[in-house]
Amino acid sequence: MKFHTQHGRPRRAWSGLVTGVILLLLAQVAIGGAASAATSAPTSTSAPTSTTGIPVIHNVAMDTVAAMQPSWNLGNSLDAITTETSWGNPLTTKAMIDFIKSQGFHSIRIPVTWSNGQSATAPYAIDPTLMARVKQVVDWALADGLYVDLNVHHDSWQWVADMTTQHDAVLARFNATWTQIAAEFRNEPKKLLFEAINEPVFNKATDAQKLQMLNELQASFHTIVRDSGGRNATRMLLMMTPGGSGDQSYLDNLAAQIKSMNDPDLAATVHYYGYWPFSVNIAGSPTFDAVSQKDLTDSFARFAAVFTSKGIPVYLGEYGLLSEPGSGTVERGEMLKYYQMVADQARAAHVTTALWDDGSYLNRNTLQWRDPALFAWIKASYTTYSGTVSTDQVFVPKSGTATARTLTLNLNGTRFGSLWNGSTKLVKGRDYAESGDQLTLTAALLARLTGSKAYGVDATLQVRFSKGIPWQINVLTSDTPVLSDATATIDSTSVFTIPTRFNGDRLATMEGAYADGTGAGSASWTTYQAFNSDFAPDYANNALKLNPVFLAALKDGVPATLTFHFWSGALVTYHVIKNGSTVTGTTGTSTTS
Structure with missing residues (x-):
């Protein structure tokens, strides 16, 4: 597992287990990216609209996970090493959980690194103070009516990863960990779910060995929880792939294990952070282009084909981008298109999504979204596919004459409505032309908007569609740097x-x-x-x-x-x-x- 650091705070990022798969693509990406970007700045392509959803399958597990949509991660808190505040977030409070509930979330994932308060030798006792703190936060969420996913988190790379060479010791500690967790929470409401292990990695192991060891751990987890009695006998349990990867062979292996357990209260959990070159802006992939879109649609198609179409629910326990939303790594308009398509494809595949938040989205000190407009877009995407435009930036040269600019409308099932500059509705024919999927900003409009000739953003236009959130276009005055x-x-x-x-x-x-x-x-x-x-x-x-x-x-x-x-x-x-x-x-x- 890798970490990125933003403002001194480690954050969860892409699992190293999928890097090998991605690297096989990079040579092609580098060649294609160089060819397309060598002569011009990157341009966006139109995002495809939603694929037809698979038929809804109703069973207890599917309905339970569906009721958890949308979900949110309490990341970099109870999973932070070595204390809850070590990675820059404040202590979790009831008010914080109440706020998440008020924002429309129906569930919360609570990652916990148990090694923060656990003996590294037998009997691997968990510190009662840590256990009590975890229970306090879990109970706050349950009291708010939220579903809760409780897991074993960074332990996966801290000590579980050594299972390849320390099989018996790792298995004994894993079993002891879940025996204690199961005993503590055995009588909690069934809105509490258990997740076996987050993004498991196994050092110096082949793919076959990874699957074998993970299957052994998850089978043991299943037995321990079920045998602990109370509500654990039928509590929903989440099983994961190596690294949380959506690789086809990993998904197939997990589906086979779930089927072999013959237990109706099981679900699959995977993670998705987008097409890697786009997610970190490398290899000439700064836009959410056709390659990135295909990676996304292919991933959710696999989730549907392997799991949800067969009545096995999928909880996307983490999604987002590998770069912080405020870092500028991924251009804002391209980011918005990505988040919207994740939600759209999840709806089509009946997948529940949990936004990974390490403190980059919600300021947990003030209980305010760091970027309210971004959160509003993400929230709207859970139910609506808004129209977008090929770009959210139009540059007008300071040293030259403004010329008309034609942009592509990505209608996404909507209809174009109107174009606004602040509170002023612009006039079709004078300020712009619109036909089909083409929107042309006239030279006269752009000259008028940039009349001050000051560098930077001179105006923000708003494209309104028949439904969804309007699309913002910044009009900027610029010259060659x-x-x-x-x-x-x-x-x-x-x-x-x-x-x-x-x-x-x-x-x-x-x-x-x-x-x-x-x-x-x-x-x-x-x-x-x-x-x-x-x-x-x-x-x-x-x-x-x-x-x-x-x-x-x-x-x-x-x-x-x-x-x-x-x-x-x-x-x-x-x-x-x-x-x-x-x-x-x-x-x-x-x-x-």
Whole structure:
């Protein structure tokens, strides 16, 4: 399991178990991405509308998990290492749980790292203080009428991962852990669910060994809980794939195990963080394009084919993106399209979704959403597919004449309604033209909106459709960004800063290549490096940053050419060379596609 850090707080991210599968695709992505992005800034493609949903199957398990939609994760709290507040969130309060209930969530996933208060040797006793604290939070949620998913979380990589070489000790500790949890919660209401283990990984194991060990753990979990009596005899239990992956073979294995248990109160749980290159903005994938969309629709089609179409419920215990929503890694409009399609495909497949929140969505100190508009979009997506537009950014050159811009409407089953600038309804024929899936903003409108000639956002237009949330389009004044020469002495922690005048533009991605065409940067298999990992814009301080991971990967004494792709279509090249501890950067050429 990997962690990303935002503002010093570790966050849950993509499981390392699926990396091998993804890497098989990256060569194709790198080639395709380079071909499509080399001549212009990335552009969005139209998102397909909802697929036809499978027939609803009613049984106790399916209806129970359906009633849990939508769900929310209390992430980086009781699962934080080593205390509840270690990763930047405050102590969980009843008011916090009440707030989640008030926001329309019907269930809450409570990840717990039990090793925070458990002996590492037999009898593997859990500290009563930790157990009591977990029970307190669980009971607050149950008292609010929420369903609760309680699990064994980061223990999966802390000590369960050693099962390959320490089979008996790991199995004994796992059994002791669930024996204690089952005993403590045996009489809790049946709205409490147990999840065997979060994203299990097994060190130095083959796929066959991973499946064998996970099957053994989950079979033991099932027996322990059922034999503990009370309401545990029929409590809903969630079983997971290795790493939470939606790989076909993993899903098939889990389906076979659930079937073999002949227990009607079982459900499958998996995770989804999107197509990896898009989710972290690498390999020339800054947009929610056809490749990313297909990864999503294929994943939910598998969930439906293997599980829900056969009456086995699926709880998507974590979903989101691998980059923080406020980090700028994934452009906002592309992010909105992604979240909406996840919800749409989940509806079609009868999958319940649990938003992973490590504190990046809800400010748990103030009980306010950090980005209310983003949350409103996510909330609406649970029931409605809103119309979107091919972009949420229109750039008008300061140094040139405004020209008309034609955008694509992704109607998604809606009808175009009207176009607004704030509280002013714009006039069709004068301000815009609309026909079919085409929306044209006239040159006169854009010239009027950007008349101040100040760089940045001059106006925010609102496209209203027959249903759903309106789509926002920022109209920005910009010119081609200008980079300056720089030199610096670096060490392993240094950031190389390129003085930059962004001139109202926004960075989409960066390409790094040596003269032979190979990638320059930490991702040598692609020329397009990872946003915010290898490089990052610093708009407030007028700089582009080349981060330590990128600098460390540069070949000594070998010049590299960087191409910065901006959302306006501007391409700006820059040359860097590292000689020992000295990095020198010089300006290159600028073009506009």
